Amino acid sequence: MTKLALISSEFRGPWTLFKKELLRFWRVSFQTVAAPVITALLYLLIFSHVLERHVQVYDGVPYTAFLIPGLIMMSVLQNAFANSSSSLIQSKVMGNLVFVLLTPLTHFQFFMAFLLAAIIRGLVVGLCIYLIAMWFIALPIANPWLIFAFAFFGSALLGTFGIIAGIWADRFDQMAAFQNFIIMPLSFLSGVFYSIHSLPPFWQKVSQLNPFFYMIDGFRYGFFGKGDVSPLISLSIVGTSFLVLAWLTLKMLKSGYKLRA
Amino acid sequence: MKPAIQINGIHKSFGGLHALNGVDLTVEQGEFFALLGPNGAGKSTLINILAGLIKPSTGDISVMGFDVVQQYQQARKLLGVVPQELVFDPFFNVREMLRFQAGYFGCGPENDAWVDEILEGLGLSDKAHTNMRRLSGGMKRRALIAQALAHKPPVIVLDEPTAGVDVELRQMLWEFIKKLNRDGHTIILTTHYLEEAEALCSRVAMMKQGKIVALDSTANLLNKFAGKQLRLILGDVNLPASIQPLLRSQEKGAFTFALHDMVQIEFVLSALREANIKVIDMQLNEADLEDVFLSLVGNQND
Numbered sequence: 001m002t003k004l005a006l007i008s009s010e011f012r013g014p015w016t017l018f019k020k021e022l023l024r025f026w027r028v029s030f031q032t033v034a035a036p037v038i039t040a041l042l043y044l045l046i047f048s049h050v051l052e053r054h055v056q057v058y059d060g061v062p063y064t065a066f067l068i069p070g071l072i073m074m075s076v077l078q079n080a081f082a083n084s085s086s087s088l089i090q091s092k093v094m095g096n097l098v099f100v101l102l103t104p105l106t107h108f109q110f111f112m113a114f115l116l117a118a119i120i121r122g123l124v125v126g127l128c129i130y131l132i133a134m135w136f137i138a139l140p141i142a143n144p145w146l147i148f149a150f151a152f153f154g155s156a157l158l159g160t161f162g163i164i165a166g167i168w169a170d171r172f173d174q175m176a177a178f179q180n181f182i183i184m185p186l187s188f189l190s191g192v193f194y195s196i197h198s199l200p201p202f203w204q205k206v207s208q209l210n211p212f213f214y215m216i217d218g219f220r221y222g223f224f225g226k227g228d229v230s231p232l233i234s235l236s237i238v239g240t241s242f243l244v245l246a247w248l249t250l251k252m253l254k255s256g257y258k259l260r261a
Numbered sequence: 262m263k264p265a266i267q268i269n270g271i272h273k274s275f276g277g278l279h280a281l282n283g284v285d286l287t288v289e290q291g292e293f294f295a296l297l298g299p300n301g302a303g304k305s306t307l308i309n310i311l312a313g314l315i316k317p318s319t320g321d322i323s324v325m326g327f328d329v330v331q332q333y334q335q336a337r338k339l340l341g342v343v344p345q346e347l348v349f350d351p352f353f354n355v356r357e358m359l360r361f362q363a364g365y366f367g368c369g370p371e372n373d374a375w376v377d378e379i380l381e382g383l384g385l386s387d388k389a390h391t392n393m394r395r396l397s398g399g400m401k402r403r404a405l406i407a408q409a410l411a412h413k414p415p416v417i418v419l420d421e422p423t424a425g426v427d428v429e430l431r432q433m434l435w436e437f438i439k440k441l442n443r444d445g446h447t448i449i450l451t452t453h454y455l456e457e458a459e460a461l462c463s464r465v466a467m468m469k470q471g472k473i474v475a476l477d478s479t480a481n482l483l484n485k486f487a488g489k490q491l492r493l494i495l496g497d498v499n500l501p502a503s504i505q506p507l508l509r510s511q512e513k514g515a516f517t518f519a520l521h522d523m524v525q526i527e528f529v530l531s532a533l534r535e536a537n538i539k540v541i542d543m544q545l546n547e548a549d550l551e552d553v554f555l556s557l558v559g560n561q562n563d
């Protein structure tokens with residue numbers, strides 16, 4: 001607590017909310033960090049074992065190496081989404097969101113606290129998978145800044161999307177629908193397990209409408225220095241999507257949509 | 262001095278349901294104020310608008326001069342609200358929750374002594390490290406109250422703080438709240454235990470169907486609306502017409518009259534004497550808030 005003394009009282013409100021959101025997932029890190037890491041490693045084991053000899057994606061890149069960045073990024077995105085959405089839906093269903101709604105926190109501070117906690121959960125999960133995957137196969141790192149930028153903006157985008165879902169959903173089953181009908185299909189059909197150049201032209205076009213594709217492709221580009229599209233195009237698509245969703249979220253929060261009757 | 266709470270022309274409808282139909286009310290700083298009314302009268306709706314949890318359809322509310330919509334940051338800092346719903350965060354223990362709650366309002370470590378005082382005052386000291394989930398219902402209610410007080414707000418609003426709470430805690434709670442009131446905090450509460458309101462509050466508003474139907478000091482209300490009650494056991498008789506208007510209720514030979522003063526006792530008794538009706542037993546009761554309440558809002562059918 002003593003380090004808080006340095007923080008002005010103005011900043012202390014949002015900082016407290018951020019810290020509470022961090023602690024909320026850290027307290028149950030067995031489910032929020034360990035479980036998704038294990039899931040990703042299982043995918044890695046199974047798919048690399050089955051497909052290693054059959055799929056050649058880029059010249060000179062073994063399939064397992066190709067797979068790892070995609071799995072990391074998929075987990076980063078899913079967990080950033082899970083953090084903000086489940087925190088909000090739980091607080092709404094339990095009714096304890098009122099403790100935050102009663103405070104002088106602004107809608108922007110509220111947004112930032114949930115967003116940063118979601119980003120950190122995404123990055124922590126991603127980092128854990130990366131460190132463990134390093135035992136299996138060494139990955140090159142072509143551009144660490146690209147890796148970080150995609151992980152950061154990708155988790156920001158999904159964390160924001162999670163806030164929207166959390167505000168919108170009134171019940172757990174509605175949240176599950178979000179998860180099963182939007183997040184899962186988009187992340188599985190984004191080129192985690194294959195390069196979209198191996199798809200028929202029609203499905204290549206469809207994939208290009210999927211924002212997850214750009215996040216995964218750009219993230220992977222940071223490791224191998226090559227991908228399906230230019231990383232700068234991907235980054236600007238991801239960045240723009242984030243800004244649009246953030247703007248929408250702030251508007252929802254400001255109007256009190258579903259939170260203040 | 263700005264009023265603690267100023268409510269001007271508040272209307273609120275939920276779809277077609279008019280929950281509040283023009284509420285005006287001023288509560289001065291330092292008051293101990295009760296908001297009474299039957300289920301569904303609109304008390305919680307009014308409190309939720311005050312707290313910023315619900316938006317008014319029209320009208321405005323300010324807390325110590327700060328508008329709860331336009332200047333919500335200042336207004337909310339001055340306000341501590343105990344919600345009616347028994348809600349809690351299952352992830353944390355009591356002390357953590359209180360520190361978080363104070364932190365949201367910008368209070369830091371300097372506030373820890375106050376948090377300890379609240380824990381002490383509400384009998385939660387030995388539960389400080391217990392997870393919220395593991396508290397009993399009454400303990401959760403205490404923690405809920407403690408959370409509203411965590412940032413030491415000058416204006417405290419308690420929405421049925423004693424629902425489902427045992428006698429001992431009620432006493433402890435009221436002692437603590439009375440102390441806060443003596444220290445200058447403004448207290449506004451709702452309760453369905455009218456004797457609590459009568460014992461504690463210097464002023465009372467009674468609501469019915471989204472309107473305030475009575476607003477006065479507790480003493481005036483008692484005088485104005487109920488006066489005294491005379492209960493007579495007369496047996497199976499026909500009352501003289503002259504005293505019929507004073508009759509409040511009747512059950513099996515027991516008649517209760519609502520009287521404004523002592524002179525009317527003599528009036529009733531002499532009317533009975535003239536009609537040759539014998540008084541079998543007699544009881545004179547001071548009216549309480551419950552009588553006022555029943556005479557004002559008791560009839561739900563109009």
Ligand SMILES: Nc1ncnc2c1ncn2[C@@H]1O[C@H](COP(=O)(O)OP(=O)(O)OP(=O)(O)O)[C@@H](O)[C@H]1O
Nearest residue numbers: 261275278280298299300301302303304305306307
């Ligand atoms: N969010 C809401 N949506 C729709 N109707 C509501 C909502 N909140 C309250 N109401 C309605 O508004 C009316 C007033 O409710 P309110 O909770 O303010 O009553 P109350 O005086 O607090 O009653 P109680 O003593 O039971 O707590 C009720 O008819 C209630 O059904």
Ligand SMILES: [Mg+2]
Nearest residue numbers: 304305306345
């Ligand atoms: Mg109520």
